[in-house]
Amino acid sequence: MSADDANDRQDEPRHPYETDESFHPLGKEWEEQMRDELEETDFDADLGMQMARDAQRLVAGEITEEEFYSSYHDDVEEEFDVDERPVFDDIENIDFDEATDESMLESLKDVDFENEDISRRKMMKKMGAGAAFLGYGAYATYENQNTDDAVPQDISGIRPAGEGDRDHRWGMVIDLERCDGCLACVTGCINENGTSTGANWMYVFTYEDEDTDQQNFLVRPCQHCSNAPCAKVCPVRARHTRENDGLVLTDYETCIGCRYCQVACPYGVNYFGWGEPDVPMEQIAHLEATPDEVQAMDPDERHDALRDVQDHVYDDRGRWVDSRPPQGVMGKCTMCPSRQDEHTPDHGPKGTVACMDACDEAGMSAIHFGDMDDPDSRPNRYLEHRKDVEESPGDKAERIAEEEEEDWADPPAPHHTTQLSTFKLLEDLNTQPNITYIGNEPGPEAEQVEGPVRYSSLSNDWGVEVVDNRKEHLDYGAQANRSNQEQEADD
Amino acid sequence: MATKESGPEDIVRPLHNTSKWWYIAFGITAAISLVWLTIYGYQLEEGLVITALSDWGSGGGVTWGLYIGAFIWWVGIAHGGIILSAAVRLFGMTKYQPVARVAELLTIAALAMAGLYILVHMGRPDRVVTSVVPSYPWTVQSSPLAWDITVITLYFVMTATYLGLTLRYDAHRLRDQIPGYLSPLYRFITIGYTKKEDQIVERMVWWLALGIIIMAPLLLHGGVIPWLFSLMGSMPGWQGAVQGPQFLSIALTSAISGVIIISFLLRRAYDWEHIITEDVFRGLTMWLGLFSLLFVWLQLQQVINGVYAAGISSETVMMATITHPVYIIAIGIMAVVLAYIFAQAIRPGVFSIPRSLMASVLVLYATLTEKILFVVEGLQYPEFSLYAGVPGGYFPSIWEMSSVVGTIAMCTLIFLVIIKIFPVVELHAVEDHHDHDESGDHGDSSHDDSGDQGTAVATDGGATGLDLGIETAGTENERATADGQTEVTDK
Ligand code: SF4
Ligand code: SF4
Ligand code: SF4
Numbered sequence: 001m002s003a004d005d006a007n008d009r010q011d012e013p014r015h016p017y018e019t020d021e022s023f024h025p026l027g028k029e030w031e032e033q034m035r036d037e038l039e040e041t042d043f044d045a046d047l048g049m050q051m052a053r054d055a056q057r058l059v060a061g062e063i064t065e066e067e068f069y070s071s072y073h074d075d076v077e078e079e080f081d082v083d084e085r086p087v088f089d090d091i092e093n094i095d096f097d098e099a100t101d102e103s104m105l106e107s108l109k110d111v112d113f114e115n116e117d118i119s120r121r122k123m124m125k126k127m128g129a130g131a132a133f134l135g136y137g138a139y140a141t142y143e144n145q146n147t148d149d150a151v152p153q154d155i156s157g158i159r160p161a162g163e164g165d166r167d168h169r170w171g172m173v174i175d176l177e178r179c180d181g182c183l184a185c186v187t188g189c190i191n192e193n194g195t196s197t198g199a200n201w202m203y204v205f206t207y208e209d210e211d212t213d214q215q216n217f218l219v220r221p222c223q224h225c226s227n228a229p230c231a232k233v234c235p236v237r238a239r240h241t242r243e244n245d246g247l248v249l250t251d252y253e254t255c256i257g258c259r260y261c262q263v264a265c266p267y268g269v270n271y272f273g274w275g276e277p278d279v280p281m282e283q284i285a286h287l288e289a290t291p292d293e294v295q296a297m298d299p300d301e302r303h304d305a306l307r308d309v310q311d312h313v314y315d316d317r318g319r320w321v322d323s324r325p326p327q328g329v330m331g332k333c334t335m336c337p338s339r340q341d342e343h344t345p346d347h348g349p350k351g352t353v354a355c356m357d358a359c360d361e362a363g364m365s366a367i368h369f370g371d372m373d374d375p376d377s378r379p380n381r382y383l384e385h386r387k388d389v390e391e392s393p394g395d396k397a398e399r400i401a402e403e404e405e406e407d408w409a410d411p412p413a414p415h416h417t418t419q420l421s422t423f424k425l426l427e428d429l430n431t432q433p434n435i436t437y438i439g440n441e442p443g444p445e446a447e448q449v450e451g452p453v454r455y456s457s458l459s460n461d462w463g464v465e466v467v468d469n470r471k472e473h474l475d476y477g478a479q480a481n482r483s484n485q486e487q488e489a490d491d
Numbered sequence: 492m493a494t495k496e497s498g499p500e501d502i503v504r505p506l507h508n509t510s511k512w513w514y515i516a517f518g519i520t521a522a523i524s525l526v527w528l529t530i531y532g533y534q535l536e537e538g539l540v541i542t543a544l545s546d547w548g549s550g551g552g553v554t555w556g557l558y559i560g561a562f563i564w565w566v567g568i569a570h571g572g573i574i575l576s577a578a579v580r581l582f583g584m585t586k587y588q589p590v591a592r593v594a595e596l597l598t599i600a601a602l603a604m605a606g607l608y609i610l611v612h613m614g615r616p617d618r619v620v621t622s623v624v625p626s627y628p629w630t631v632q633s634s635p636l637a638w639d640i641t642v643i644t645l646y647f648v649m650t651a652t653y654l655g656l657t658l659r660y661d662a663h664r665l666r667d668q669i670p671g672y673l674s675p676l677y678r679f680i681t682i683g684y685t686k687k688e689d690q691i692v693e694r695m696v697w698w699l700a701l702g703i704i705i706m707a708p709l710l711l712h713g714g715v716i717p718w719l720f721s722l723m724g725s726m727p728g729w730q731g732a733v734q735g736p737q738f739l740s741i742a743l744t745s746a747i748s749g750v751i752i753i754s755f756l757l758r759r760a761y762d763w764e765h766i767i768t769e770d771v772f773r774g775l776t777m778w779l780g781l782f783s784l785l786f787v788w789l790q791l792q793q794v795i796n797g798v799y800a801a802g803i804s805s806e807t808v809m810m811a812t813i814t815h816p817v818y819i820i821a822i823g824i825m826a827v828v829l830a831y832i833f834a835q836a837i838r839p840g841v842f843s844i845p846r847s848l849m850a851s852v853l854v855l856y857a858t859l860t861e862k863i864l865f866v867v868e869g870l871q872y873p874e875f876s877l878y879a880g881v882p883g884g885y886f887p888s889i890w891e892m893s894s895v896v897g898t899i900a901m902c903t904l905i906f907l908v909i910i911k912i913f914p915v916v917e918l919h920a921v922e923d924h925h926d927h928d929e930s931g932d933h934g935d936s937s938h939d940d941s942g943d944q945g946t947a948v949a950t951d952g953g954a955t956g957l958d959l960g961i962e963t964a965g966t967e968n969e970r971a972t973a974d975g976q977t978e979v980t981d982k
Contacts, residue, residue, distance in 0.1 A: 155626050158633060203549050205877055218877065229724065235636035236622040237629060254622045257539075257614015259554045260636050266725035266874050268548020268881075273614065275540030327538045328614030426875055429724045444803050448879035469880050471545035471552035 156240030156251065156319075158231040163373065168245040169434065170335050171224060171372035172356075173379035175386065176439030178366040179217040181206050181451045183458055185367060188358025189221075190460045192312075192336060192348075194279035195324045198470025199271035201333040202355045206451030209443050215452070218442060219366065221355065222269040222333035223425060223433035224248045230261035230270070239330065242315075246434065247335050249321040253291045257328040266426050270332045273325045274474055278464045284323050285344075286313035294318040306343045316341035335369070351378075372434055379436070383422070386438055390420040497766045497921045502914040503668045505761055512760065513907065520904040527897025530890055531611060539614055543888040551880025553870040555612075557887040560863030561895055562608035563716060564745065566643065567738065567858065569601035570712040571746020573650050577700035577707075586774060588920040589767050590754050592657070596915060597749050598650045600905040602643065604898040611894060635722055638715045646703075646711065653699050656692045659684055661918040673912065708735070712742035720869060728808035728869035733792055740785035745858045747779045748851035753906065755848045757915060766916055769844060773835075776847045780832030783854065787825050808872035811882065817864045821857040828854055859895070863887075 039045045160166055181204055189195070189202040205218040228248045231239045238255035241248050250261075262270035287294060287309050294302060295318035302318055305311075315321050315337040322338050325331035339348040348354060356367040370377030423441040424433045455468040467473045534541055545552025576594040579587045610616040623630075623640065630637040662677045663684050669677060707713060717738040720729035751772065758767045797809025812818050828850045835842035871882035909915065 155629050198550060199546075200549055207877060232633045233635060233723075235630050235634045235640065236618075237626040238622065254618070254626075255615065256618045256622050258609075258612065258636060259614070260634070262546065262554045263870065264723050264725055268546070268550075268873065268875060268878060270548075270554075271546050271550065272554065273538070274542075274545070275538040330614075429874070431724075442877055446877055448877055468549060470550040471880070471883060474540055474545050474552070475543065 156237045157243045158228065158237070158241050159243070160226055160241055160246035161243040166244050166246065166373070168340075168371040169226070169373045170245050170247055170340060170369070171379060171434030171436070172221070172353075172370075173368045173383050173436045173438065174219045175366045175368070175382070176217055176219065176437055178364055179204070179219055180364060181215070181217045181453060182362050182364065183451070183453045183455065184358040184362035184364070185219065185355035186455070186466070187458050187460050188354045188356075188361075189333070190458075190462070190464065190466065191358075192354030193323050193334070194277070194284055194462055194464070195271070195331065196273075196278040197465045198467045198473045199324070199331060200455070200466070200468070200470075201269070201271065201331070203269075204451065205442075205448050207442055207446045207448045209440070209446045215449070216440065216442065216446075217451075218437075220267065220269065220425075221435065222248060222335070223267055223431065223435045224333075224335055226432035226434060227430055229264040229266070229429075229431060233260045233264040235260065242317075242337075245340060247337055247340065249315070249319070249334055249337060250325065250330050250332065252320045252325050252329045252331075255325070255329040257330065259330065261330055265332075266429055266431065270330055271470070273327045273329045273331060276327050277324050279324060279462050281326075283462070284312055285310050286323075287311045291318070291320050294320075303341075303343075306341075307345070310344045310347060312338045312344060314343075316343070383436065383438070387420050497763075499665060499668060499918060499921060501761075501763065501766060502916045502918065502921055503665055505910045505915070506669055506673065506912070509911070510760070513910075517904070517907050520900040520907065523896060523900035524904055527893055527900065530893050530897070534611070534890060535616070541888060541890050543885055543891065545883065547870050547873065547881065547883060548878050549880055550883070551878075552883040553867050553885045555866050555870060556885055557863050557891040558608055558612035558894065560866045561859065561898070562605050562612065563719075563738070563866075564859045564862045565601045565605035565608060565898070566716055567712055567742035567862070568745045568749050569598045569605060570646070570707065570716075571742040571744070572598035572601060572749065573646065573653075573703055574707045574711075574743065575746055575750060576653075577703040580696060580700040581704055587771060589763075589916050590750055590771060590775070591920070592654070592915055592917045593753050593757070594746065594750050595650060595654050596906065596909055597746070597753060599647070599654065600902045601749070602647050602650070603905065604902050606643065606647075607898065607901075608894070635715065635719045639719055642710050642715045649699060649703060653696060653703075655680070656696055656699075657917055657919075658913060660689060660692065661914055664918055665914065676912070708739060711739075713739040720866075724874065726869045726873050727802070727804040728812070728872050729865075730805075731793070731796070733789055733796075737786070737789040737793070740782050740789055741858050741861065743782040744779060744786050744854055747775055747782065748854040748858075751775050751779070751847055751851040752855075755844060757910075763916070766921065772844050772847055773839075773842060776832055776842065776850070777836065779847075779850065779854065780829060780836070783825055783829050783832070786858075787822070787829065790822065804872065804874055804876065807876075808868060811872060812864065812868050815864060815868070817860050821861045821864070824853045824857040828857075 035045055035049055160169060163169075183204055185202045186200055186204060189200075193201060195201055201221065203220045205220060207216050207218065208214075209216060224247060226241075226246060228239075228241055231237075231241050231248060234240070234255075235258060236254050236256055238251045239248070239261040240251065257272070259270075259272055262272065287306055289305075291314075294306075294314050297305065297318065299316070302314075303316055306314055306316070312323050313320055322334055322336070336348065336353045338344045339352055339354075340350055342350050348357065351370055353367075353369045356369045359365060359367045368379040368382045370379045372379060374380065420438065421440060422436055422438050424436055425441075427433070455466050458466040460466065465473075542556065542558075543552075544554055544556050547554050572594040575587075576591045576598070578584060579591040579594075610619065613619065615622075623637075627637065631641060659681055663681045666674070666677050666681070713735045717734035720726070721731060721734040723729055754767050754771070754775075757763060794809060794813055797805050798813075831841070831846060831850055835846075867885050871885070873881060906915075
């Protein structure tokens with residue numbers, strides 16, 4: 001019942017938290033109905049109602065968890081006749097924001113009742129009514145529009161956690177005015193991830209726009225959208241958003257290869273495993289264990305094990321999400337989770353990505369990766385810096401006025417926001433991209449042209465051929481690519 | 492033949508007599524199916540690289556193609572089929588009762604083919620259960636593809652129930668007239684059958700039919716299937732609320748065409764001129780005309796909205812669509828079909844069953860190509876069009892095209908087998924037939940003798956234009972009489 005009800009509720013105007021009539025967001029009638037239901041059980045209805053009310057206050061942040069638990073611990077012990085306090089010891093581990101009535105019930109089921117006098121079933125019934133009620137309250141007042149926080153551990157979410165609950169929100173500031181189209185980032189990404197020919201997770205457009213003959217560049221990794229349509233549409237939650245840091249990843253062990261994510265992504269950043277990957281698994285550093293084994297490991301142990309082998313396949317949750325996808329599975333830019341999870345500290349520390357490293361090495365420093373939540377992160381500091389150095393409209397107008405010495409050039413009332421042009425790609429689609437660009441946004445008439453460096457001229461550590469248009473390669477070369485590689489490279 | 496009375500012995504005839512044509516048809520379809528299954532095996536082995544698909548974006552291709560187009564085509568036939576059959580039951584359109592079960596069987600077979608296409612389309616079909624099921628409670632909240640899986644399953648179950656219930660009735664009454672080797676099967680499906688259940692079943696079937704009719708526009712081809720596309724902000728060619736009605740109209744046109752073709756073949760093979768009368772074909776042809784008109788009308792809506800001062804992206808995609816040869820041919824076919832149907836409505840002499848058959852085959856061709864084009868064009872003109880590789884090229888590979896032939900062969904094969912196991916015309920139809928004539932309360936006595944195409948045709952054809960066989964009143968009574976009748980025939 002939870003999911004649907006909760007969805008319905010979101011459509012309605014939000015209930016005031018508590019009215020004179022009723023503490024329950026669904027109003028008096030509902031409250032009375034719940035009381036009746038509680039009274040039918042052996043559960044103390046007054047206590048239940050009081051708990052439900054406070055549970056909602058807890059969710060709303062009006063009382064702390066400690067206050068909540070301490071005020072009910074004794075009551076509950078008495079009511080349930082249990083010597084130990086398994087009930088709330090267990091509940092303490094539940095994050096209320098993430099609890100639905102279902103998961104709450106689940107966790108209550110696991111409570112081990114020592115007392116033989118009360119039949120487990122009866123207890124369940126009591127607990128069930130109370131817990132359902134609690135859960136309901138939690139759901140009703142849960143502010144975040146995100147029903148998805150209710151998903152259990154082994155199912156992935158589709159949104160990053162709320163600002164206070166996440167560790168990071170990885171993203172980039174890309175300064176297109178610094179980019180010179182050298183494609184160093186493209187090579188850097190291929191070296192890091194071993195992607196197949198034509199699967200250019202990092203892609204750089206060279207384009208011409210109206211009114212200008214100059215070449216412009218657009219650097220295009222996955223935008224790691226905070227409201228990612230690709231994750232929303234995935235029928236198996238293989239494409240998902242890592243809640244603690246907002247990375248949008250694909251679980252290669254779950255993906256069924258339906259390619260819906262690719263269809264839903266407005267940016268065209270996905271590259272499917274149409275055939276056998278060019279770089280075999282043996283060449284990619286990884287822990288010798290099956291995904292099941294890795295996931296079954298204790299988190300700390302897993303972290304150490306992955307770190308020991310400088311694993312580039314599993315992330316810290318033990319999911320196979322990094323490096324190129326196997327056959328039949330979707331891949332795209334990952335923002336290098338092995339680095340963010342500190343599995344490859346020597347080769348790439350946390351807070352860096354391979355494309356940025358390559359860009360820095362090439363002396364361009366157009367890509368600035370980091371935590372967008374953190375004002376002191378590299379991208380945020382860079383953005384601030386760029387805003388500062390950019391001429392303000394007032395300054396600019398003054399300069400023009402001086403140069404032209406004409407009255408008509410008198411500036412309009414200068415305002416103090418910066419002149420710096422920044423944009424996010426297709427922002428009006430509400431995908432909430434985590435890449436901010438500095439520079440001009442390509443207009444509707446923009447046209448991609450041949451860039452200063454050709455994709456086919458790139459070489460990489462794996463010896464994998466690089467091409468721009470993957471379709472041609474798939475049609476004419478992929479099946480026989482190993483033998484034909486040289487021949488292909490010529491054209 | 493004109494004066495032949497229809498009875499149970501007619502409908503069980505296919506179970507007894509097997510002509511050499513059946514063996515030939517069986518042999519051919521089985522061979523084609525096997526060849527195609529081998530091709531599918533090859534695809535499993537090599538990966539989807541053998542298709543002409545590629546990644547959209549820098550990949551320069553389209554990621555969904557013929558497989559998805561053919562999938563929605565089959566689903567459309569299936570959904571249309573069940574809507575037809577439900578309408579026959581719900582509105583008491585007894586005239587079409589002889590083809591109601593054909594429509595139901597077509598639904599089952601077409602749904603099976605649609606399901607098969609999902610597998611064929613997927614990169615990792617081996618994971619279909621292991622990946623979809625565990626995450627289902629969450630994905631069903633967000634993924635249109637999960638909704639899709641839900642309704643397809645739901646409809647499979649509903650249709651099978653529906654079919655099963657009506658089969659029980661027939662199986663019980665025909666159990667003495669079937670070949671001995673089928674007896675165990677018939678005993679199995681009639682386990683626990685008593686005459687008392689007839690009325691209950693009748694009511695259940697009625698409610699099921701009501702459910703199907705109500706849910707069709709909401710959930711089936713008027714809802715979930717078009718939502719798969721129309722909710723994607725990434726592809727303007729797919730967007731718009733018109734997709735629901737558009738899909739539904741195409742589904743119904745395709746399904747009626749399918750029913751016409753199968754009915755024609757059955758009538759030919761088993762001399763059922765007196766059961767599936769010419770009148771039935773006239774009526775079906777009129778319905779085909781009605782839905783074809785809807786189809787063309789909705790196309791017009793889209794075209795006008797797309798080209799008249801629309802946004803850049805929707806104009807581009809609409810211009811591309813209406814100038815595409817495949818589209819022009821499809822719409823041209825629809826125009827020819829409509830011209831024929833109008834002509835025969837005005838001048839009944841224009842009507843002939845082979846002509847209607849021809850029209851049906853053409854319609855199915857047009858709807859299939861329209862579906863594939865719809866999918867491909869949508870992906871070729873995405874919102875974000877900076878990629879030089881967009882619009883990408885796509886022409887289905889020979890392997891992909893073989894799947895259409897393969898699935899049609901398999902669908903036919905399913906029919907060929909079913910013909911030998913169950914009566915494909917329900918007993919009610921031949922019983923009602925008697926009843927129909929005797930009660931004579933419809934002012935339309937041409938059912939039995941419409942076989943002789945004399946003067947009756949003129950008057951009858953005129954009537955068909957208006958009276959499409961809907962007899963909403965008196966259904967209950969008729970059912971009652973039919974049951975009474977049953978008792979007699981049964982003995
Ligand atoms: S850019 Fe595309 S693939 Fe990346 S998160 Fe956004 S929608 Fe998903
Ligand atoms: S291709 Fe994989 S990741 Fe993408 S939507 Fe399908 S199952 Fe999900
Ligand atoms: S962030 Fe990592 S995966 Fe993404 S483009 Fe850069 S190197 Fe490639």
